[in-house]
Amino acid sequence: PILIEGQDDYIKTKERFNIIKEFFKKNNIEYKEIISVNGSILSKIINLIYLLDYTTIYKAVLDEIDPSPVKSIDFIKSKL
Numbered sequence: 001p002i003l004i005e006g007q008d009d010y011i012k013t014k015e016r017f018n019i020i021k022e023f024f025k026k027n028n029i030e031y032k033e034i035i036s037v038n039g040s041i042l043s044k045i046i047n048l049i050y051l052l053d054y055t056t057i058y059k060a061v062l063d064e065i066d067p068s069p070v071k072s073i074d075f076i077k078s079k080l
Contacts, residue, residue, distance in 0.1 A: 001029065006036045006044060 001024065005017055024031045034051065036044040060067035 001031045003031060003033045004036065004048060005033060007038060 003017060003020065005014075009017075021031070023029075034048070037047045039047075057067045
């Protein structure tokens, strides 16, 4: 699992993330945390989109998979 958090998340949200992390630790579930940048909600969303997009490309390259063909996007384009 990947937990996507913000430094200025609502206190109840932070509490929930702590409960989830506790569950993962007790059950020996490996997880990663991504902390969004500070700023407006729009800058956070754009930053996370780019970060996760590049992460999936990098993962595909590591797995020796060509990341460029995207069947769902190709399907939509063919219908337009």
